[in-house]
Amino acid sequence: MTLSEEDYIKAIYHLGKGKNTSVSTNAVAEQMKTKPSSVTDMIKKLSEKGLVNYKKYQGVRLSESGERTALSIVRKHRLWEVFLVDKLDFAWDEVHDVAEQLEHIKSEKLIDKLDQLLGFPKVDPHGDPIPSKEGLFNKASKHLLNEVSLGTSGLCIGVKDSSAPFLKFLDKNRIALGDTIKVIDKEEFDDSLLIEINERQFRISQQIASNLFIQIS
Amino acid sequence: MTLSEEDYIKAIYHLGKGKNTSVSTNAVAEQMKTKPSSVTDMIKKLSEKGLVNYKKYQGVRLSESGERTALSIVRKHRLWEVFLVDKLDFAWDEVHDVAEQLEHIKSEKLIDKLDQLLGFPKVDPHGDPIPSKEGLFNKASKHLLNEVSLGTSGLCIGVKDSSAPFLKFLDKNRIALGDTIKVIDKEEFDDSLLIEINERQFRISQQIASNLFIQIS
DNA sequence: ATAAAATTTTAGACAAAACTAAATATTAGT
């Protein structure tokens, strides 16, 4: 597997996850910041290698083996993120680009030992689950904050958007994974929420709420 | 810098280090396991970028900036080796290939933090010095075991050949860095040595001796 | 000193992964 092939597999995985449908050429092109024609070329190659199922004009879908490959890359990415935060004191908004490079390192032993060093973590610094070696997830039930009913409280366990600007916003507002969040009130006009975290009450917009996962107590 | 450019810079560095002379195209080709014509092409590119000094038919030599680049790669390689051995329990004969990949990861912060995590080591698991961020070495005086005079004793501080077979041989014979070695006798016929390590006396060939560095007490 | 041998460079090609422009297929709007 070349670096580029791995990037495509990961892109197709992320675009297709959840939905049970195939991924369009254009969507992959946008994700990969490349042109649709380049995507077609690469998809053909991946298809010949049996990593994706592809019929002209019908989009792509990962095959069994493509899925395994994707999960192994995601596993590596997330373990490296944990390493960067737990062992090297990176902030959670600084890890993405480095993990993006580290995920391509080829050594099964390296990843097994890293997993061990980190104490077999189940989630990465953004609360995303780390697939096991066998490609299995912790399917913990989690809810977007903007979708839970008024009065609900729960543990903040993850973010949907893990871009640096959003994570920095959370830091600035002292919202961290592990905090208990309670939804006090909802404003009908703009769907903003009044929430309580550690005795503090404040208002967050719908955009913020729709990117925070909580586990309902 | 592409991956390939970095590999060439490193190869030229290793071939030229010590000697104060330029490196031949053929030598680089052999080291890189590629053809001389490919080397010529790459050298031209590196020369345009100011990383090497090159005149047709006269071999190459790293420029100031090429040297800095090489040292930064060597620093990364050796720090990762320490990480693999100290933190992930790799054996010293298993680290090379993985470090070869890790050395290309681009993040200054990553390397600084790694250095800190490891306690600012001065040498890698094979006893090779780790350049500082500024590209400075610990120029500890070390001697090849086959070159010291009879009766000399000292600390085993490094290996010249760090290939897996040689390192495995040392493990099997319970010779490790940090051991005190004394040269008891030398056989004129084949230049083999009778040495003493931890009360044990045994004979090693000239080939072995010429790949062990000691620091004379 | 010069011919033979070895080394190095040039020229021309190829594979991977990207691109642009043009052609083709699908989807959507009326």
Added chain:
DNA sequence: ACTAATATTTAGTTTTGTCTAAAATTTTAT
């Protein structure tokens, strides 16, 4: 159902790093 708009693929180039074969230069050996 048919046309317009959109999405996708094809064809033909480009760039990077490699290769082979041939030409040029340097070194070695008589």
